[in-house]
Amino acid sequence: MKLSLRRFVGSTRGAQNAHRQWSSRSGLLVELHAGSSRGLGEASPLPGHSTDTLEQAETAFGSLNLAALERAISVEDTGEALKSVANLLPRELPAARMALETAALDLRGHERGTSAPALLGAEPGAERALAWLVGAPDAGALAAIRRAQRAGYDHFKIKLGRGGNLEREITAVRELRQALGAGPRLRLDANRAWCEAEAKFACNTLNALDIEFIEEPCANPTRLGIAIPVALDESLRGIDPDALQAHALACGAGFVVLKPMLLGGLSRCLELGRRAAALHLGVVVSHSFDGPVALAAAAALALVLPTQIAQGLAPHPGLGAWPRIPLPITQAALHTWSTPGLGLAAELFR
Secondary structure, three states, X not given: OEEEEEEEEEEEEEEEOOOOEEEEEEEEEEEEEEOOEEEEEEEOOOOOOOXXXXXXXXXXHHOOOHHHHHHHHOOOOHHHHHHHHHOOOOOOOHHHHHHHHHHHHHHHXXXXXXXXXXXXXXXXXXXXXXXXXEEOOOOOHHHHHHHHHHOOOOEEEEEOOOOOOHHHHHHHHHHHHHHHOOOOEEEEEOOOOEOHHHHHHHHHHHHHHOEEEEEOOEOOHHHXXXXXXXXXXXXXXXXXXXXXXXXXXXXXXXXXXXXXXHHOOHHHHHHHHHHHHHOOOEEEEOOXXXXXXXXXXXXXXXXXXXXXXXXXXXXXXXXHHOOOOOOOEEOOEEEOOOOOEOOOOHHHHO
């Protein structure tokens, strides 16, 4: 088995959260070769948001035991194989673990002539509705939503929490709801930018607008007592799946948002997602402005997890760093595929 690495960098204008913007993005493309088969993975730590770095991932791959990797990939059960692959790297390197698991899954798919969703256990013909990432509720938000509606989208995620704009953002969300009417579903994400008092004020004010959920309104949502369901995102990092129920109850959470690049890969997100579904929490698979390799792996994850709510995997600004390789999306729904592995041609990344 051989492993090769290649850095990439490109424009990601428009990628932002409550705390910062990313005008460009760097990452690491990981390629595994075994005989005539190959597998692609992607390590894209998000600067200022991820707990690990690109340099740490590159160093870890340089000392990887390839013989142990080959043995791990050969484990019969795909889920167990991915766990074995992830355990070859430290837990402190979630992006590297994600990349290695993804490359292993893609390689396994090419060796067996089977798609990544099918390898993970997705039902034939599986599909998932998708939510469109609008970004900040600024002057162009309504026009962006209207364009997405024409493509079939009716779930929209709005980023809040820009410093000093609380009342202005509340007003903007209210105006969007008035313009859109009662049908479209709105999701909010504050990325823990608010203090407890701001979070309570915002959520109590917006409660009448039929908000589907709000992601991480503040750093400590355990005492908020708000009516809008909370979605866990950043606070899932490092959490033991056995502690998920207590954490969700303390936060009043009704949803979890799983970002494999931040949480440490596919096998960990599979475990968290299945545990969340058993607790009757809504499960959303999303991204950290990843490229198409990681996005395809996240799509396979979304297609196998027991969830029917809209997933956060629509095309996003972070794809500007890569060739435009769409997922199998029609009418705002993600569909499973039949091509081997992730369904991506390695030649498109050269």
